[in-house]
Amino acid sequence: MSFTELTSFLQAQTELHVLFDTQYRIIAVNQAFRKYCNPGDSVIGRPCYEVSHNYDMPCDRSGETCPLAKSRRSGKPERVLHMHHTPNGEEYVSIELTPIKNLSGEITCYVEKIEPVKMAKGLTERNSLQGQSSAFRKMMELVGKAASADINILLCGESGTGKELVAQAIHRAGKRAARPFIVVDCSGIAESHFESELFGQERGTHPKTGSGKKGLVDAADGGSLFLDEVGDLPLSIQSKLLRLLETGAYRRFGSADLRRADIRIISATSHNLLKKAGDGLFRKDLYYRLDIFPIYVPALRDRLEDIPLLIASLLEIMAPGRNLTVSDEAMYLLQTYRYPGNVRELRNFLERACLLCESREIRPEHLLIPEPEDGENAPPPLPVSPEARLKQLLPAFSGKRKALAKMLGISERTLYRRLSELQEKENR
Ligand SMILES: Nc1ncnc2c1ncn2[C@@H]1O[C@H](COP(=O)(O)OP(=O)(O)OP(=O)(O)O)[C@@H](O)[C@H]1O
Numbered sequence: 001m002s003f004t005e006l007t008s009f010l011q012a013q014t015e016l017h018v019l020f021d022t023q024y025r026i027i028a029v030n031q032a033f034r035k036y037c038n039p040g041d042s043v044i045g046r047p048c049y050e051v052s053h054n055y056d057m058p059c060d061r062s063g064e065t066c067p068l069a070k071s072r073r074s075g076k077p078e079r080v081l082h083m084h085h086t087p088n089g090e091e092y093v094s095i096e097l098t099p100i101k102n103l104s105g106e107i108t109c110y111v112e113k114i115e116p117v118k119m120a121k122g123l124t125e126r127n128s129l130q131g132q133s134s135a136f137r138k139m140m141e142l143v144g145k146a147a148s149a150d151i152n153i154l155l156c157g158e159s160g161t162g163k164e165l166v167a168q169a170i171h172r173a174g175k176r177a178a179r180p181f182i183v184v185d186c187s188g189i190a191e192s193h194f195e196s197e198l199f200g201q202e203r204g205t206h207p208k209t210g211s212g213k214k215g216l217v218d219a220a221d222g223g224s225l226f227l228d229e230v231g232d233l234p235l236s237i238q239s240k241l242l243r244l245l246e247t248g249a250y251r252r253f254g255s256a257d258l259r260r261a262d263i264r265i266i267s268a269t270s271h272n273l274l275k276k277a278g279d280g281l282f283r284k285d286l287y288y289r290l291d292i293f294p295i296y297v298p299a300l301r302d303r304l305e306d307i308p309l310l311i312a313s314l315l316e317i318m319a320p321g322r323n324l325t326v327s328d329e330a331m332y333l334l335q336t337y338r339y340p341g342n343v344r345e346l347r348n349f350l351e352r353a354c355l356l357c358e359s360r361e362i363r364p365e366h367l368l369i370p371e372p373e374d375g376e377n378a379p380p381p382l383p384v385s386p387e388a389r390l391k392q393l394l395p396a397f398s399g400k401r402k403a404l405a406k407m408l409g410i411s412e413r414t415l416y417r418r419l420s421e422l423q424e425k426e427n428r
Contacts, residue, residue, distance in 0.1 A: 157297030160344030
Protein backbone atom coordinates (compact mmCIF):
# COMPACT_ATOMS: atom_id res chain seq x y z
CA MET A 1 0.00 0.00 0.00
CA SER A 2 1.43 3.42 -0.94
CA PHE A 3 1.71 6.26 1.58
CA THR A 4 -1.14 8.12 -0.19
CA GLU A 5 -3.40 5.07 -0.03
CA LEU A 6 -2.54 4.53 3.61
CA THR A 7 -3.30 8.12 4.65
CA SER A 8 -6.51 8.16 2.62
CA PHE A 9 -7.55 4.95 4.43
CA LEU A 10 -6.82 6.64 7.79
CA GLN A 11 -8.82 9.74 6.85
CA ALA A 12 -11.84 7.54 6.14
CA GLN A 13 -11.78 6.08 9.68
CA THR A 14 -14.14 7.54 12.30
CA GLU A 15 -11.88 6.50 15.20
CA LEU A 16 -8.71 8.46 16.10
CA HIS A 17 -5.77 7.21 13.99
CA VAL A 18 -2.08 8.13 13.93
CA LEU A 19 0.68 6.95 11.59
CA PHE A 20 4.27 6.67 12.95
CA ASP A 21 7.62 5.81 11.50
CA THR A 22 9.85 3.24 13.20
CA GLN A 23 11.57 6.04 15.18
CA TYR A 24 8.33 6.97 17.00
CA ARG A 25 7.86 10.10 14.81
CA ILE A 26 4.33 11.03 13.78
CA ILE A 27 3.93 10.99 9.99
CA ALA A 28 0.18 11.68 9.74
CA VAL A 29 -2.96 11.96 11.86
CA ASN A 30 -6.52 11.65 10.64
CA GLN A 31 -9.36 14.17 10.86
CA ALA A 32 -10.93 12.38 13.87
CA PHE A 33 -7.65 12.76 15.80
CA ARG A 34 -7.40 16.46 14.88
CA LYS A 35 -10.96 17.07 15.97
CA TYR A 36 -10.48 15.33 19.33
CA CYS A 37 -6.97 16.49 20.24
CA ASN A 38 -6.85 19.78 18.33
CA PRO A 39 -3.06 19.39 18.07
CA GLY A 40 -2.27 21.87 15.28
CA ASP A 41 0.19 21.07 12.49
CA SER A 42 3.19 21.05 14.81
CA VAL A 43 2.37 17.48 15.78
CA ILE A 44 3.79 16.08 12.51
CA GLY A 45 7.41 15.02 12.90
CA ARG A 46 7.25 15.00 16.72
CA PRO A 47 7.68 11.76 18.67
CA CYS A 48 4.50 10.10 19.93
CA TYR A 49 5.79 9.88 23.52
CA GLU A 50 6.24 13.66 23.61
CA VAL A 51 2.82 14.44 22.13
CA SER A 52 0.81 11.92 24.14
CA HIS A 53 2.76 11.83 27.41
CA ASN A 54 4.99 14.92 27.57
CA TYR A 55 7.89 12.46 27.89
CA ASP A 56 11.31 13.06 26.49
CA MET A 57 11.99 9.37 25.94
CA PRO A 58 9.90 6.40 24.76
CA CYS A 59 7.26 5.08 27.17
CA ASP A 60 9.07 1.85 28.01
CA ARG A 61 12.03 3.91 29.20
CA SER A 62 9.69 6.00 31.37
CA GLY A 63 8.27 2.98 33.16
CA GLU A 64 5.23 2.34 30.88
CA THR A 65 4.42 -0.33 28.34
CA CYS A 66 5.19 0.92 24.84
CA PRO A 67 2.98 -0.66 22.16
CA LEU A 68 5.50 0.22 19.47
CA ALA A 69 8.37 -1.50 21.29
CA LYS A 70 6.08 -4.46 22.00
CA SER A 71 5.04 -4.73 18.38
CA ARG A 72 8.63 -4.35 17.17
CA ARG A 73 9.52 -7.41 19.26
CA SER A 74 6.49 -9.51 18.33
CA GLY A 75 6.07 -8.27 14.72
CA LYS A 76 2.33 -8.40 15.41
CA PRO A 77 -0.45 -5.94 16.30
CA GLU A 78 -0.46 -5.07 20.01
CA ARG A 79 -3.12 -3.64 22.33
CA VAL A 80 -2.45 -1.63 25.50
CA LEU A 81 -4.35 0.68 27.81
CA HIS A 82 -2.47 3.98 28.30
CA MET A 83 -2.97 7.23 30.11
CA HIS A 84 -2.66 10.11 27.58
CA HIS A 85 -2.47 13.87 27.87
CA THR A 86 -5.45 15.27 25.99
CA PRO A 87 -7.22 18.65 25.93
CA ASN A 88 -9.59 17.13 28.55
CA GLY A 89 -6.73 16.38 30.94
CA GLU A 90 -5.26 12.93 31.47
CA GLU A 91 -7.40 10.17 30.02
CA TYR A 92 -7.23 6.43 29.72
CA VAL A 93 -7.15 5.37 26.08
CA SER A 94 -7.23 1.96 24.53
CA ILE A 95 -4.54 1.64 21.85
CA GLU A 96 -4.35 -0.86 19.03
CA LEU A 97 -1.08 -0.64 17.12
CA THR A 98 -0.59 -2.43 13.80
CA PRO A 99 2.80 -2.74 12.09
CA ILE A 100 2.78 -2.08 8.33
CA LYS A 101 5.29 -4.18 6.36
CA ASN A 102 6.78 -3.73 2.88
CA LEU A 103 6.99 -6.45 0.24
CA SER A 104 10.17 -7.83 1.82
CA GLY A 105 8.38 -8.19 5.17
CA GLU A 106 10.19 -5.30 6.90
CA ILE A 107 8.19 -3.02 9.18
CA THR A 108 8.14 0.46 7.62
CA CYS A 109 5.62 2.23 9.84
CA TYR A 110 2.88 1.71 12.41
CA VAL A 111 -0.81 2.62 12.49
CA GLU A 112 -2.24 3.38 15.91
CA LYS A 113 -5.98 3.36 16.59
CA ILE A 114 -6.82 5.31 19.78
CA GLU A 115 -10.13 4.87 21.58
CA PRO A 116 -10.70 7.13 24.59
CA VAL A 117 -11.95 5.17 27.61
CA LYS A 118 -14.11 7.79 29.24
CA MET A 119 -14.49 6.21 32.65
CA ALA A 120 -11.08 6.59 34.25
CA LYS A 121 -9.80 10.14 34.44
CA GLY A 122 -6.64 11.68 35.82
CA LEU A 123 -5.50 12.70 39.24
CA THR A 124 -7.79 15.56 40.09
CA GLU A 125 -11.26 14.41 39.15
CA ARG A 126 -13.43 13.55 42.16
CA ASN A 127 -14.75 10.04 42.36
CA SER A 128 -12.70 8.78 39.45
CA LEU A 129 -11.06 5.38 39.41
CA GLN A 130 -7.36 5.49 40.12
CA GLY A 131 -4.86 2.84 39.19
CA GLN A 132 -2.11 1.85 36.78
CA SER A 133 -1.10 -1.60 38.07
CA SER A 134 -1.44 -4.53 35.70
CA ALA A 135 -4.39 -5.94 37.72
CA PHE A 136 -6.16 -2.57 37.42
CA ARG A 137 -5.39 -2.21 33.71
CA LYS A 138 -6.71 -5.71 33.00
CA MET A 139 -9.94 -4.77 34.73
CA MET A 140 -10.13 -1.45 32.85
CA GLU A 141 -9.79 -3.22 29.53
CA LEU A 142 -12.86 -5.33 30.36
CA VAL A 143 -14.66 -2.24 31.64
CA GLY A 144 -14.05 -0.51 28.29
CA LYS A 145 -15.43 -3.48 26.38
CA ALA A 146 -18.42 -3.90 28.71
CA ALA A 147 -19.36 -0.23 28.52
CA SER A 148 -19.77 -0.18 24.78
CA ALA A 149 -21.68 -3.49 24.64
CA ASP A 150 -24.76 -2.43 26.69
CA ILE A 151 -25.12 -5.89 28.23
CA ASN A 152 -25.74 -6.95 31.85
CA ILE A 153 -22.56 -6.94 33.91
CA LEU A 154 -21.69 -8.73 37.14
CA LEU A 155 -18.94 -7.09 39.22
CA CYS A 156 -17.26 -9.47 41.67
CA GLY A 157 -14.82 -8.35 44.34
CA GLU A 158 -14.31 -7.80 48.03
CA SER A 159 -16.07 -5.04 49.91
CA GLY A 160 -14.46 -1.61 49.44
CA THR A 161 -12.63 -2.45 46.20
CA GLY A 162 -14.58 0.17 44.25
CA LYS A 163 -17.35 -1.87 42.60
CA GLU A 164 -19.81 1.01 42.76
CA LEU A 165 -17.27 3.35 41.15
CA VAL A 166 -16.67 0.78 38.41
CA ALA A 167 -20.43 0.47 37.85
CA GLN A 168 -20.71 4.26 37.53
CA ALA A 169 -17.79 4.28 35.11
CA ILE A 170 -19.44 1.63 32.92
CA HIS A 171 -22.66 3.62 32.90
CA ARG A 172 -20.91 6.93 32.13
CA ALA A 173 -18.97 5.42 29.25
CA GLY A 174 -21.93 3.67 27.63
CA LYS A 175 -24.73 4.92 25.42
CA ARG A 176 -27.03 5.41 28.44
CA ALA A 177 -24.70 7.99 30.03
CA ALA A 178 -27.22 10.84 29.80
CA ARG A 179 -29.93 8.73 31.47
CA PRO A 180 -30.20 7.89 35.22
CA PHE A 181 -27.85 5.64 37.19
CA ILE A 182 -29.89 4.26 40.09
CA VAL A 183 -28.30 2.39 43.00
CA VAL A 184 -30.22 -0.33 44.86
CA ASP A 185 -28.55 -1.49 48.07
CA CYS A 186 -29.99 -5.02 48.17
CA SER A 187 -28.64 -5.69 51.68
CA GLY A 188 -30.19 -2.52 53.12
CA ILE A 189 -33.87 -2.88 52.14
CA ALA A 190 -36.24 -4.89 54.36
CA GLU A 191 -37.88 -7.79 52.49
CA SER A 192 -41.36 -6.41 53.26
CA HIS A 193 -40.55 -3.14 51.43
CA PHE A 194 -38.46 -4.54 48.62
CA GLU A 195 -41.19 -5.03 46.05
CA SER A 196 -42.67 -1.54 46.42
CA GLU A 197 -39.21 0.08 46.55
CA LEU A 198 -38.07 -1.67 43.41
CA PHE A 199 -41.24 -1.80 41.31
CA GLY A 200 -43.30 1.00 42.84
CA GLN A 201 -46.71 0.95 44.44
CA GLU A 202 -50.19 1.35 42.97
CA ARG A 203 -52.42 4.30 43.93
CA GLY A 204 -54.56 3.50 46.98
CA THR A 205 -52.21 0.87 48.42
CA HIS A 206 -49.69 3.25 50.01
CA PRO A 207 -50.35 3.01 53.79
CA LYS A 208 -49.80 6.72 54.58
CA THR A 209 -50.84 8.77 51.60
CA GLY A 210 -52.95 6.39 49.60
CA SER A 211 -51.23 7.75 46.51
CA GLY A 212 -49.14 5.76 44.03
CA LYS A 213 -45.35 5.67 44.24
CA LYS A 214 -42.71 5.33 41.56
CA GLY A 215 -40.23 2.48 42.02
CA LEU A 216 -36.49 2.40 41.37
CA VAL A 217 -37.01 0.46 38.13
CA ASP A 218 -39.26 3.28 36.90
CA ALA A 219 -36.64 5.83 37.90
CA ALA A 220 -33.92 3.96 36.00
CA ASP A 221 -35.92 3.68 32.77
CA GLY A 222 -33.58 4.30 29.82
CA GLY A 223 -30.54 4.14 32.14
CA SER A 224 -28.81 1.64 34.43
CA LEU A 225 -29.90 -0.05 37.64
CA PHE A 226 -26.99 -0.93 39.93
CA LEU A 227 -27.89 -3.86 42.22
CA ASP A 228 -25.28 -3.74 44.98
CA GLU A 229 -24.88 -7.03 46.92
CA VAL A 230 -27.30 -8.68 44.51
CA GLY A 231 -26.91 -11.98 46.43
CA ASP A 232 -29.08 -10.46 49.20
CA LEU A 233 -32.06 -10.03 46.86
CA PRO A 234 -35.03 -11.87 48.46
CA LEU A 235 -36.08 -14.98 46.49
CA SER A 236 -39.58 -13.54 45.98
CA ILE A 237 -38.07 -10.51 44.22
CA GLN A 238 -35.62 -12.59 42.21
CA SER A 239 -38.45 -14.14 40.13
CA LYS A 240 -39.93 -10.69 39.43
CA LEU A 241 -36.55 -9.34 38.40
CA LEU A 242 -36.04 -12.33 36.11
CA ARG A 243 -39.38 -11.57 34.41
CA LEU A 244 -38.29 -7.96 33.93
CA LEU A 245 -35.01 -9.08 32.38
CA GLU A 246 -36.67 -11.59 30.07
CA THR A 247 -39.69 -9.58 28.94
CA GLY A 248 -38.88 -5.95 29.85
CA ALA A 249 -42.18 -5.91 31.81
CA TYR A 250 -43.07 -5.59 35.51
CA ARG A 251 -46.04 -4.80 37.75
CA ARG A 252 -46.23 -2.20 40.49
CA PHE A 253 -47.04 -3.63 43.95
CA GLY A 254 -50.84 -3.92 44.20
CA SER A 255 -51.45 -3.58 40.45
CA ALA A 256 -52.32 -6.06 37.72
CA ASP A 257 -51.19 -3.71 34.93
CA LEU A 258 -47.99 -4.52 33.11
CA ARG A 259 -45.51 -1.66 32.74
CA ARG A 260 -42.40 -1.56 30.59
CA ALA A 261 -38.87 -0.43 31.43
CA ASP A 262 -35.72 -0.39 29.33
CA ILE A 263 -32.87 -0.80 31.78
CA ARG A 264 -29.37 -2.16 31.86
CA ILE A 265 -28.56 -4.14 34.99
CA ILE A 266 -25.12 -3.85 36.56
CA SER A 267 -24.92 -6.07 39.64
CA ALA A 268 -22.21 -6.46 42.23
CA THR A 269 -21.39 -9.14 44.74
CA SER A 270 -18.69 -9.68 47.33
CA HIS A 271 -19.79 -13.32 47.79
CA ASN A 272 -19.60 -16.39 45.58
CA LEU A 273 -22.96 -16.08 43.82
CA LEU A 274 -22.63 -19.40 42.02
CA LYS A 275 -22.20 -21.15 45.37
CA LYS A 276 -25.27 -19.32 46.66
CA ALA A 277 -27.15 -20.58 43.59
CA GLY A 278 -25.87 -24.12 44.29
CA ASP A 279 -27.13 -23.82 47.88
CA GLY A 280 -30.60 -22.83 46.62
CA LEU A 281 -30.31 -19.25 47.95
CA PHE A 282 -30.14 -17.61 44.54
CA ARG A 283 -32.04 -18.56 41.39
CA LYS A 284 -29.69 -20.18 38.88
CA ASP A 285 -31.65 -18.82 35.89
CA LEU A 286 -31.30 -15.28 37.28
CA TYR A 287 -27.61 -15.85 38.00
CA TYR A 288 -26.94 -16.74 34.36
CA ARG A 289 -28.95 -13.70 33.19
CA LEU A 290 -26.90 -11.34 35.37
CA ASP A 291 -23.54 -13.01 34.79
CA ILE A 292 -23.37 -12.38 31.03
CA PHE A 293 -20.11 -10.43 31.40
CA PRO A 294 -18.35 -10.89 34.76
CA ILE A 295 -15.61 -8.45 35.78
CA TYR A 296 -13.34 -9.09 38.75
CA VAL A 297 -12.46 -5.94 40.71
CA PRO A 298 -9.05 -6.65 42.29
CA ALA A 299 -8.41 -6.40 46.02
CA LEU A 300 -6.09 -3.57 47.03
CA ARG A 301 -3.44 -6.03 48.32
CA ASP A 302 -3.21 -7.37 44.74
CA ARG A 303 -2.41 -3.91 43.38
CA LEU A 304 -0.27 -2.42 46.13
CA GLU A 305 1.74 -0.50 43.52
CA ASP A 306 -1.35 1.70 42.99
CA ILE A 307 -1.23 2.94 46.58
CA PRO A 308 0.91 6.06 46.06
CA LEU A 309 -1.36 7.16 43.22
CA LEU A 310 -4.50 6.50 45.27
CA ILE A 311 -3.00 8.40 48.20
CA ALA A 312 -2.14 11.40 46.04
CA SER A 313 -5.63 11.47 44.59
CA LEU A 314 -7.46 10.92 47.89
CA LEU A 315 -5.40 13.57 49.71
CA GLU A 316 -6.15 16.07 46.99
CA ILE A 317 -9.87 15.43 47.51
CA MET A 318 -9.77 15.31 51.33
CA ALA A 319 -7.38 18.15 51.98
CA PRO A 320 -7.34 20.42 48.94
CA GLY A 321 -4.71 23.13 49.14
CA ARG A 322 -2.89 21.61 52.14
CA ASN A 323 -0.24 20.05 49.88
CA LEU A 324 0.23 17.14 52.29
CA THR A 325 3.13 14.77 51.70
CA VAL A 326 3.67 11.30 53.18
CA SER A 327 6.96 10.49 54.93
CA ASP A 328 8.94 7.48 53.67
CA GLU A 329 8.15 5.51 56.82
CA ALA A 330 4.42 6.25 56.58
CA MET A 331 4.34 5.43 52.87
CA TYR A 332 6.14 2.20 53.60
CA LEU A 333 3.53 1.20 56.21
CA LEU A 334 0.74 2.07 53.79
CA GLN A 335 2.34 0.04 51.01
CA THR A 336 2.91 -3.07 53.09
CA TYR A 337 -0.45 -3.32 54.92
CA ARG A 338 -2.85 -6.06 53.68
CA TYR A 339 -6.08 -3.96 53.55
CA PRO A 340 -8.94 -6.34 54.39
CA GLY A 341 -11.23 -3.30 53.88
CA ASN A 342 -9.56 -2.36 50.56
CA VAL A 343 -9.66 1.25 49.23
CA ARG A 344 -12.35 2.18 51.77
CA GLU A 345 -9.89 1.29 54.57
CA LEU A 346 -7.07 3.26 52.93
CA ARG A 347 -9.42 6.24 52.67
CA ASN A 348 -10.26 5.91 56.39
CA PHE A 349 -6.55 5.86 57.35
CA LEU A 350 -5.99 9.02 55.34
CA GLU A 351 -9.06 10.79 56.71
CA ARG A 352 -7.80 10.19 60.24
CA ALA A 353 -4.29 11.24 59.25
CA CYS A 354 -5.60 14.53 57.81
CA LEU A 355 -7.17 15.32 61.18
CA LEU A 356 -4.21 14.24 63.30
CA CYS A 357 -1.46 15.76 61.19
CA GLU A 358 -0.86 19.42 61.97
CA SER A 359 2.21 19.84 59.78
CA ARG A 360 2.53 19.21 56.05
CA GLU A 361 3.90 15.67 56.38
CA ILE A 362 1.88 12.60 57.32
CA ARG A 363 4.01 10.37 59.53
CA PRO A 364 3.40 6.84 60.96
CA GLU A 365 1.93 8.20 64.21
CA HIS A 366 -0.88 9.85 62.22
CA LEU A 367 -1.97 6.63 60.55
CA LEU A 368 -3.16 4.28 63.32
CA ILE A 369 -2.57 1.21 61.16
CA PRO A 370 -3.27 -2.08 62.99
CA GLU A 371 -0.16 -4.19 63.74
CA PRO A 372 0.20 -7.34 61.56
CA GLU A 373 -1.23 -10.28 63.51
CA ASP A 374 1.47 -12.80 62.68
CA GLY A 375 5.17 -12.60 61.93
CA GLU A 376 4.60 -13.84 58.37
CA ASN A 377 2.70 -10.73 57.41
CA ALA A 378 5.27 -8.41 58.92
CA PRO A 379 6.55 -5.99 56.27
CA PRO A 380 10.03 -6.49 54.77
CA PRO A 381 12.67 -3.87 55.65
CA LEU A 382 12.06 -0.30 54.48
CA PRO A 383 14.03 0.72 51.38
CA VAL A 384 15.82 3.82 52.58
CA SER A 385 17.94 5.02 49.66
CA PRO A 386 16.35 7.66 47.40
CA GLU A 387 17.04 5.36 44.45
CA ALA A 388 15.19 2.43 46.08
CA ARG A 389 12.26 4.72 46.92
CA LEU A 390 12.15 5.99 43.35
CA LYS A 391 12.16 2.45 41.96
CA GLN A 392 9.42 1.47 44.38
CA LEU A 393 7.12 4.36 43.42
CA LEU A 394 7.89 4.62 39.70
CA PRO A 395 5.43 1.96 38.41
CA ALA A 396 2.49 3.63 40.15
CA PHE A 397 3.32 7.08 38.81
CA SER A 398 4.05 6.34 35.19
CA GLY A 399 3.00 9.39 33.18
CA LYS A 400 2.59 11.47 36.34
CA ARG A 401 5.99 12.94 37.06
CA LYS A 402 4.66 16.02 38.77
CA ALA A 403 2.70 13.88 41.25
CA LEU A 404 5.69 11.58 41.76
CA ALA A 405 8.00 14.53 42.49
CA LYS A 406 5.43 15.82 44.98
CA MET A 407 5.15 12.43 46.67
CA LEU A 408 8.95 12.20 46.99
CA GLY A 409 9.15 15.78 48.24
CA ILE A 410 11.61 16.80 45.47
CA SER A 411 11.43 19.19 42.51
CA GLU A 412 10.58 17.92 39.04
CA ARG A 413 14.07 18.91 37.93
CA THR A 414 15.65 16.71 40.65
CA LEU A 415 13.29 13.89 39.73
CA TYR A 416 14.29 14.18 36.09
CA ARG A 417 17.96 13.99 37.06
CA ARG A 418 17.39 10.93 39.27
CA LEU A 419 15.43 9.19 36.52
CA SER A 420 18.24 9.78 34.01
CA GLU A 421 20.81 8.47 36.51
CA LEU A 422 18.67 5.40 37.11
CA GLN A 423 18.26 4.85 33.38
CA GLU A 424 22.02 5.15 32.79
CA LYS A 425 22.72 2.68 35.59
CA GLU A 426 20.24 0.17 34.21
CA ASN A 427 21.65 0.48 30.68
CA ARG A 428 25.19 -0.29 31.88
N1 LIG B 1 -9.82 2.74 42.13
C1 LIG B 1 -10.28 3.65 42.99
N2 LIG B 1 -9.86 4.91 42.87
C2 LIG B 1 -10.28 5.87 43.75
N3 LIG B 1 -11.13 5.65 44.80
C3 LIG B 1 -11.59 4.42 44.95
C4 LIG B 1 -11.20 3.34 44.04
N4 LIG B 1 -11.80 2.23 44.44
C5 LIG B 1 -12.55 2.56 45.52
N5 LIG B 1 -12.43 3.86 45.83
C6 LIG B 1 -13.07 4.54 46.98
O1 LIG B 1 -13.23 3.54 48.01
C7 LIG B 1 -14.51 3.63 48.61
C8 LIG B 1 -15.27 2.32 48.43
O2 LIG B 1 -15.65 2.19 47.08
P1 LIG B 1 -17.04 1.48 46.64
O3 LIG B 1 -18.17 1.87 47.54
O4 LIG B 1 -17.20 1.71 45.17
O5 LIG B 1 -16.65 -0.06 46.94
P2 LIG B 1 -17.55 -1.36 46.82
O6 LIG B 1 -16.67 -2.43 46.27
O7 LIG B 1 -18.81 -1.03 46.06
O8 LIG B 1 -17.88 -1.66 48.34
P3 LIG B 1 -19.13 -2.52 48.95
O9 LIG B 1 -19.00 -3.90 48.37
O10 LIG B 1 -18.85 -2.48 50.41
O11 LIG B 1 -20.37 -1.80 48.54
C9 LIG B 1 -15.19 4.82 47.97
O12 LIG B 1 -14.95 5.96 48.78
C10 LIG B 1 -14.49 4.99 46.65
O13 LIG B 1 -14.55 6.34 46.23
